[in-house]
Amino acid sequence: MNTAPGTVPHELIAAATSIREKAYAPYSHFKVGAAMFCDDGHIYSGCNVENAAYPEGICAEGGAISAMVAAGGRRIIEAVVCGAAEPCPPCGGCRQKLREFAAPETKVHMVDPAGKILLTRTLAELLPDSFGPDNLGVSVGTPR
Numbered sequence: 220m221n222t223a224p225g226t227v228p229h230e231l232i233a234a235a236t237s238i239r240e241k242a243y244a245p246y247s248h249f250k251v252g253a254a255m256f257c258d259d260g261h262i263y264s265g266c267n268v269e270n271a272a273y274p275e276g277i278c279a280e281g282g283a284i285s286a287m288v289a290a291g292g293r294r295i296i297e298a299v300v301c302g303a304a305e306p307c308p309p310c311g312g313c314r315q316k317l318r319e320f321a322a323p324e325t326k327v328h329m330v331d332p333a334g335k336i337l338l339t340r341t342l343a344e345l346l347p348d349s350f351g352p353d354n355l356g357v358s359v360g361t362p363r
Contacts, residue, residue, distance in 0.1 A: 227299065227326075231256050232334045234264040235299040238279070239332060242266035246273050252301040253279035253309075255287055255320075258294040258360075263287035280313035284320060293360035295321035299328045306338035314346040320360045323349065 231254050239252025246269045254264040265282020280300065287295070298317065300307050306329040309317060317327065323343035330336050343349070352359050 227297070227328050227336060227339075228256065231262055231297060231299050232301075232328070232330055232336075234262045235301040235330060236332055236334050238264040238266045239301045242279070243268045245269060246271075249303065251279040251307060253283040254299045255283045255292075255295045256297045257287050257292035258296055259290075259292050261287075261290065261292065263290065263292060278310060278313050280309050281316055284316055287320070293320060295325055295360070297326050297328070299330055301330045301332060301334075304331055308338070308340070308345060314342070315349070317342055318346055318349050318351045322359055323351075 234254035235252045239250050242250035242252065244250050244267060251267040252264065254262050256262050263283050263286040265279050265286055267276060267279045269276040295317065300309055308329055309327065321342050323341060325342045327340055327342060327345060328336050329338040352361065
């Protein structure tokens with residue numbers, strides 16, 4: 220995926236917006252999709268999946284990260300989260316999950332269902348002074 224500096228790949232936004240429609244959200248009715256562009260050149264996506272034992276569900280970001288890891292990916296280069304009409308930033312747990320596989324300067328874009336970018340933050344802005352793999356002497360996304 221080659222894009223000009225400062226632009227978000229259309230394919231990454233499309234992956235997040237389309238997977239959002241597959242979300243399973245019968246309790247909150249708040250669908251979320253996420254897509255991660257990985258250093259292997261692939262895009263991995265996931266959607267939120269709620270559970271009757273609410274809130275024991277799976278966030279979209281976690282689903283996308285699981286898909287990435289299952290396929291052998293280890294490093295997130297850029298991420299998109301698609302919620303509703305307002306920016307949908309990752310929850311605290313997902314920010315930490317992103318930190319495991321992404322560097323502090325990794326951009327996280329929040330888009331609406333039409334794909335319009337509502338907000339862009341670096342992971343460092345979303346999770347300042349984070350604790351990550353480097354604090355334990357491990358490179359980001361390195362298999363253990």
